[in-house]
Every structure is written in structure tokens, then in C-alpha cells.
């Protein structure tokens with residue numbers, strides 16, 4: 199039976215708001231916080247909610263973790279090294295606690311939601327004061343209050359059996375010009391290597407009216423670019439009665455008039471012609487798409503449970519380019535999936551050559567306990583895996599360099615973000631293709647969309663010049 203998504207009841211959210219007010223006036227509570235975020239944009243956006251709740255409770259942001267009273271790690275468990283990095287950093291704080299016994303340490307996010315992880319935290323990391331999973335983020339004020347009042351550790355991990363979504367939580371957006379909007383939570387796809395459906399739960403779409411209201415509010419606040427987020431945005435609305443589909447939602451959002459609209463992630467199997475048409479005809483939808491292919495071989499794609507073939511994927515790329523000739527494509531690629539032969543790996547290389555992505559995130563397969571692929575025979579040895587990823591990276595680097603040559607002389611619209619990290623006399627921002635562009639400019643341009651003529655291609659970024667700079 200199809201499950202229908204519901205919002206977390208208003209009374210529950212109201213209780214959390216009352217808790218935030220209580221904590222605010224509480225004597226002896228932590229006065230400052232620092233948030234460490236790992237993983238994807240969904241996690242970054244969850245951290246914006248955590249920050250909103252912490253500020254509502256009267257805490258102020260600390261410049262770094264060594265001078266905060268409360269440090270929270272928002273973790274990722276998609277790959278083993280992300281998990282190890284998070285635990286390594288948490289352990290490092292144990293030393294800090296010896297010199298500052300009032301320091302409170304919390305861990306939340308996907309890692310805590312993994313089966314057995316909460317127990318492991320209880321046993322192995324006694325200095326962690328608070329731990330909670332992905333489904334009870336909205337419950338954070340209550341858990342925080344319990345931690346402070348009871349002076350003992352609080353651990354709460356729940357499963358979202360109700361298929362519910364939280365609304366109206368406070369939020370502190372990291373950037374006043376670019377904003378994330380979560381349109382759905384969870385994933386129903388169960389790719390055989392992926393732990394996300396276990397830790398983020400089944401697909402739950404937000405009510406379209408709520409999303410449109412949020413987008414409208416962001417437009418009024420002067421936000422120039424929004425990114426619609428979901429593990430698989432293409433199946434947005436399927437869990438709602440008479441739900442709006444993603445192409446319909448995207449068309450409505452385009453009509454609101456925010457200058458740039460992007461979205462991620464798109465599962466290739468659900469990328470419809472209707473969506474391609476909405477992208478092609480939209481006024482504000484960027485000509486850019488992250489379309490994770492993961493592998494170029496049909497046997498491996500089947501084993502991964504991706505539910506498309508190499509040919510079907512390539513056909514969708516062809517149809518996209520037919521409608522949006524300048525579209526910039528990026529992807530995710532996994533090498534050394536269990537049982538991958540050299541020939542099968544070469545199929546990934548040839549697919550990359552054929553599609554010619556502007557960029558690709560390449561990963562060595564990382565077994566995740568509880569996923570079917572982790573138990574598959576033919577796990578690949580580290581030397582072979584390393585050789586394969588090096589080869590793939592080299593191919594993609596060459597293609598990126600060749601593609602970037604085609605951008606030379608073009609005028610791109612750059613949303614200026616900050617001074618360049620390497621040279622503060624330069625400004626840095628993203629063009630419509632989501633590629634970083636650096637150019638000579640001044641900080642007063644931050645938050646504006648500026649036309650920049652591309653003059654130079656670097657390994658992963660572009661350099662350019664503005665009309666003013668040329669006239670100087």
C-alpha cells in the first residue's frame with residue numbers, strides 16, 4: 199500500500215519552540231556552539247536547522263571548536279572514510295574535555311542512524327553527551343534541554359514509521375544569496391551499495407504549498423539562487439495523495455522568479471521527458487545537471503540495482519543535449535564494485551569518454567554493513583582499486599580540460615560568493631554551469647550576478663574578466 203506522507207503535528211513543533219524559549223533563559227547552559235558538518239548538501243542544510251535552533255536557544259556561534267561550550271558533529275555514513283574521519287575528530291575532543299570539563303559533545307546525522315551505531319557510541323565513546331539520528335532532528339531542543347538539566351548523556355534514535363516531515367523549524371542560512379530548499383526526504387531505491395535508505399528512511403515529500411511559500415519568501419529576502427534538495431528529486435510527490443510531480447513543482451518554482459534554480463539529485467531512471475522540457479523552457483533553471491551514472495557496464499548496473507542500462511542512460515543524455523545544447527553535466531562514478539573485471543571497469547571509462555562530463559566525483563567502492571553489495575563475492579583488492587580510480591581520474595581531468603577550453607571567450611553569469619581563497623584581490627563565484635569562476639573584482643560585488651568573460655581554464659576552475667576590469 200502506498201504510504202502517505204504527513205507533517206509532524208503542529209503541537210509537537212510548538213512544544214519544541216517552547217523548549218527553545220525555556221533553554222534560552224536557563225542558567226548554566228552552554229553559551230556557545232560550533233557545528234562540524236560532513237557529507238552532502240542535505241546534511242549541510244540540516245546543519246542550518248541545527249544552527250537556527252541553537253541560536254533560538256540563546257547560544258552564539260564560536261569561531262572554532264576549541265573555544266565552544268557545545269560542539270556538534272553532523273555525520274555522514276555513505277563511505278567508510280567519512281565515518282572514520284568523524285569519529286577521529288570526536289575522539290580528538292576527548293582531550294579538550296580534560297581541560298574544559300564543561301564542554302558538551304554531540305553527534306547526530308546519518309552515522310547515528312546506522313543499525314548498532316548508537317550502542318557502539320554508548321560503549322566506546324563515553325565522553326559523548328548527546329546523540330540522535332536523522333529522523334528526530336526537530337526534537338533536538340528537548341534532547342538538548344535533557345542533556346543540560348539531567349547532567350547525563352542523552353541518546354535517542356528513532357525510525358520514522360509515520361513517514362512524516364518537519365516544518366517551521368528555525369533556520370540560519372549559511373549564505374544570504376544562495377539557499378537550499380529540501381523538497382523531500384529519504385529514498386526508496388535501495389541501490390545495492392548504498393546505506394542511505396536505511397538511515398534516511400522512505401521517501402517523504404513536503405507539501406508543495408510549503409515549498410512554494412518558502413521559495414517566495416526567499417525571493418522577497420533577495421536570494422539569487424536556490425537549490426532544491428532530495429535524495430531523488432525526480433520521484434517527488436509520488437508519496438502524496440494527488441501529489442504534484444517534480445516537473446510540475448519545478449515549473450511553479452521557475453515562475454516565482456528567483457534568478458537561478460538548481461536541483462539535485464536526479465536518479466537517471468526517473469528523469470522524464472517532461473522534466474527535460476521544463477528545464478529547457480524554464481526562464482530561471484540553470485543549464486546544468488548532476489546525473490549520477492555510477493558505472494558504465496550493464497552487468498554491474500544491474501547488480502547495483504540502478505534500474506537503467508548504459509544505453510538508456512546515454513539516450514537520456516542525448517535527449518537532454520537535444521533540448522539544452524549547452525547543458526553542463528556532472529556525475530558520480532564508483533570503481534572496484536564487487537566482481538568488477540578490468541573490461542567492466544573499461545566500460546565506465548568509455549562511457550565517460552562518450553558523455554564528456556564537465557566534472558565527476560569518483561569513488562572507490564566502500565562496503566557498508568547491511569547493504570547487499572557488502573556481502574557479495576569478488577571484493578576488489580586495494581591496489582587494483584587504486585589503479586582503476588587513478589586511470590579514471592586522469593581521463594576525467596583531460597575531458598574537463600578539453601571542455602573548459604570551449605568556454606574561453608564566452609560570457610558567463612557569475613553569482614559572486616566571496617574573495618578567492620588563493621588571491622583576495624580576486625572575487626570568486628559560480629557560473630550558470632555551477633563551475634567556479636575567479637576574476638579581478640571588489641567585495642561590493644558579493645551577492646550580485648556579474649557577466650564575466652572567460653579568459654583562462656584551470657584544472658577545476660575558470661578565470662575571467664568583467665567589462666569594468668577590461669576598460670581599466
Ligand code: SF4
Nearest residue numbers: 385387388389392394
Ligand atoms: S538513489 Fe540509490 S544511491 Fe541514491 S540515495 Fe537512493 S539508494 Fe542511495
